[in-house]
Amino acid sequence: MNMKRSAVVAIMALSAVIFVSGSTAEQATQDMYATVTINKVFSMVLDNALIDFGYAQPGDTIELKTSSYYNEVKCQANKGTTWHLKIAVMGTITGPDGNPVAPEIFKWQVFDSTGDGDPVKDWTPFSATPKVAYTSGQSDMAGREALVRFKYKLDLPKDATGGNYRVRVLYTMTDNP
């Protein structure tokens, strides 16, 4: 009796094994390993390098393009780290009379930007030391192109000499704060 019961159990178990084995789809797999090196980009393009205020009288305030921006800087970087766009006066500024002029009479502000970073939107006096005008956001540092648009203003003191004023500006894109 026990032998008979054991045989029945064995047949049932065998059937289960065959059923499981037959119902499992066979498959084979192969893996392929892929690599690529993405090159670094760190570039800046300025669309208009000449900032000419034209003729100014003592005491005048001249704002270039009052309702829009004067020039734009196209920045692109994909290093994955924060970068800054800085702005400074380049060289010594001389007035119409040939005398040096304080750079602070020239001011700049960021009108707007297409990036997701942090622009300086307040009027800021120029200086010979580069000042941060824009700090990149997450998308900016991942390779997205950011256009940073600037406005400029001249506040000519009452005791200054009237004449034509222009300024040369140095733009620097750097990952140093």
Added chain:
Amino acid sequence: MMMLCVATSDAALQMNLDYNMLDFGAMNTGESKEISIKGTHHNTLTCTSTNNMTWYLKAQVVKPFSFMQYTIPEANFKWTVVSVGAGKGIVNGGVNFTFPFSRTPTLIYTSDPDDNTGTAIDISFRYSLDVPENQVAGNYNGTVRFIMIETL
């Protein structure tokens, strides 16, 4: 019973990849590149079945191109079947047409009854990659899995 189990699971589906590395080298953002180091193709999968059952070749990205926390979308990574050797089955989408990889298994080839009796079917591929305009610089690596299976 154990011996019977081993006998029924004897592999009747076999697959061999002749070259399992795919190096796109250095690329710029926005650049596209196609790789076929053997001229017409990059590598060949040889599939053999003696089961007399329809089998399917699929592919999936099991690890997308990754570098640190950054990835390249798998849709930018593409495959093209350039030939199927003695195969009489159907290439999904057709030979010499290009399709994106996916994280879910995507059908590449469906066998013909003549493919299921031990004939080695050589399926040759080339690959392409479109680097997005916004992609962080670095060394990316990923893994593609080819699957030969009898269920769709």
